[in-house]
Amino acid sequence: MTNNNDSNRRSIYVVFLPLIFIGLVLQIIRLPDLLENNRPDFIVLVLIYFSVLDNRQLSIEIAWITGLLLDLLSGAPLGINAFMMAAQVYLIVSQFTKFAAYRIWQQAIIICVINLLVNVIGYWIGHILGLNYSHSSYIIPSVMLFALWPLFYAVSTILCKAFLVIPKEKE
Amino acid sequence: MNKPEKPNLVIHFRFALAVILSIAVIFVDVRTKLLNDFRYYLETVLYPVLAFADSPHSLSRLVSSQLKSHSELIEENEKLSAENFLQRADIQRLQSLETENAALRKMLNSPQPESSKRLFGELIDIDSNPYLKRIVVNRGKQSGVYEGMPVISDSGLVGQVISVNYAFSRVLLITDPNCSVPVIDNRSSLRAIATGTGSQDEILINNVPRSTDVRVGDKFYTSGIGGVYPEGYPVAEVTSIGFSETQPFALIKAKPTVDLDKIRYVLMYWYNDVSKTQQKVVSPKEPTDGKIILRQKRIKNIIETLSNNKGTEVSPPENADTGTVREH
Numbered sequence: 001m002t003n004n005n006d007s008n009r010r011s012i013y014v015v016f017l018p019l020i021f022i023g024l025v026l027q028i029i030r031l032p033d034l035l036e037n038n039r040p041d042f043i044v045l046v047l048i049y050f051s052v053l054d055n056r057q058l059s060i061e062i063a064w065i066t067g068l069l070l071d072l073l074s075g076a077p078l079g080i081n082a083f084m085m086a087a088q089v090y091l092i093v094s095q096f097t098k099f100a101a102y103r104i105w106q107q108a109i110i111i112c113v114i115n116l117l118v119n120v121i122g123y124w125i126g127h128i129l130g131l132n133y134s135h136s137s138y139i140i141p142s143v144m145l146f147a148l149w150p151l152f153y154a155v156s157t158i159l160c161k162a163f164l165v166i167p168k169e170k171e
Numbered sequence: 172m173n174k175p176e177k178p179n180l181v182i183h184f185r186f187a188l189a190v191i192l193s194i195a196v197i198f199v200d201v202r203t204k205l206l207n208d209f210r211y212y213l214e215t216v217l218y219p220v221l222a223f224a225d226s227p228h229s230l231s232r233l234v235s236s237q238l239k240s241h242s243e244l245i246e247e248n249e250k251l252s253a254e255n256f257l258q259r260a261d262i263q264r265l266q267s268l269e270t271e272n273a274a275l276r277k278m279l280n281s282p283q284p285e286s287s288k289r290l291f292g293e294l295i296d297i298d299s300n301p302y303l304k305r306i307v308v309n310r311g312k313q314s315g316v317y318e319g320m321p322v323i324s325d326s327g328l329v330g331q332v333i334s335v336n337y338a339f340s341r342v343l344l345i346t347d348p349n350c351s352v353p354v355i356d357n358r359s360s361l362r363a364i365a366t367g368t369g370s371q372d373e374i375l376i377n378n379v380p381r382s383t384d385v386r387v388g389d390k391f392y393t394s395g396i397g398g399v400y401p402e403g404y405p406v407a408e409v410t411s412i413g414f415s416e417t418q419p420f421a422l423i424k425a426k427p428t429v430d431l432d433k434i435r436y437v438l439m440y441w442y443n444d445v446s447k448t449q450q451k452v453v454s455p456k457e458p459t460d461g462k463i464i465l466r467q468k469r470i471k472n473i474i475e476t477l478s479n480n481k482g483t484e485v486s487p488p489e490n491a492d493t494g495t496v497r498e499h
Binding site: 021024025028029030060061064068069072073074075077078079080082083086087090093094097125129131 | 179182183185186189190192193194195196197199200201206210213214217220221223224225227228296297298303305307334341
């Protein structure tokens with residue numbers, strides 16, 4: 001089901017690029033103190049949603065570049081977030097080939113666990129580079145992703161339908 | 172979705188490529204300076220995103236300032252004018268003290284600390300990593316900010332600039348674990364080094380023997396040693412002193428005088444570093460040491476010709492003016 005049967009279907013990037021922008025802003029925006037130290041990776045949700053929606057595209061590369069932008073915005077050493085984003089998308093796309101067929105809560109669990117795993121790796125890399133000192137709280141942000149995924153899924157599905165990215169008959 | 176199993180191998184390959192690229196970029200960025208220019212330009216381009224991310228905050232500030240009632244404004248105005256009056260009176264005294272101090276220093280032939288230029292900066296972002304205590308300030312190379320520049324606020328030392336872009340710069344706060352400040356105890360004149368802990372309201376005074384004369388409530392000021400921070404700005408106040416038999420040194424904890432959680436405005440401080448001051452000391456005795464003066468003059472000329480803005484009386488270090496060259 002590619003371009004031949006739905007000529008009225010728009011490019012996925014009509015919705016994807018603005019959401020990436022919003023995700024990046026959410027990553028650096030100032031939040032209340034309680035959330036500030038436990039900021040969930042909003043951008044991961046965007047990347048995973050769209051990499052699952054069409055996984056033959058350049059999902060890993062896009063995730064990598066988005067991570068690089070996040071590095072630049074947050075002042076982290078270049079490449080750390082790039083690696084983390086690419087790794088999360090890679091794990092979803094390669095290990096869960098039927099990800100889209102799962103229930104929402106199952107997807108949320110997978111995202112939560114993968115985010116936790118990659119965060120631990122990222123923390124470890126940061127430690128090697130001498131960046132992290134105090135004890136980290138990387139569990140709470142991942143659990144928050146679990147809660148955010150159904151919400152995000154609903155919103156972006158509505159958006160995709162509104163902008164004719166997903167053909168109506170598919171659902 | 173009905174995807175064939177075939178692209179799996181390609182995905183592994185693509186991910187391996189991304190990993191190799193990440194490692195290479197991390198290594199190049201952390202260990203070498205090759206990517207600094209690249210970073211400089213990209214971060215400058217991304218400045219609107221930072222400004223946009225701050226917009227809810229600045230909007231709420233705007234709204235709250237617009238919604239102040241008339242009586243509140245009058246009250247505030249009265250308070251401020253009273254404060255202004257008192258401070259004017261103080262400044263008069265300060266000026267006479269400054270001239271007196273300069274005269275005394277001249278007699279002793281010791282370097283005269285120049286009154287330095289300062290620039291008002293506004294906080295636009297804080298780096299969201301909880302382990303790094305850094306903030307982003309809306310002043311960059313455009314305004315003459317340079318790397319290593321001290322940053323102060325009305326109640327004491329804030330930190331120093333660690334990276335500069337065209338329109339904004341990042342400031343390492345004194346509470347960052349990577350930041351150490353040479354300090355001096357105001358009461359006992361003990362010299363020490365204050366290091367951040369990563370927690371917002373605690374810094375440690377390192378390597379002070381247990382027998383030293385430090386008490387709770389002592390104030391530590393910058394000592395000016397090291398040439399990065401100007402002398403005499405309050406840094407922290409001692410909150411607790413712990414003595415442990417197993418440790419050779421006392422465990423001194425202090426609280427920064429600036430409430431780093433709440434700062435909104437800072438002052439960028441052009442500080443004439445040690446080399447320049449030393450030159451000032453030497454110059455009356457050896458006026459023939461013209462080489463350095465000539466070089467300084469030439470740099471100054473270059474800056475004056477290249478930058479048409481007002482920051483010319485302050486000569487930033489050479490890397491700053493190469494930046495200006497690039498911009499034009």
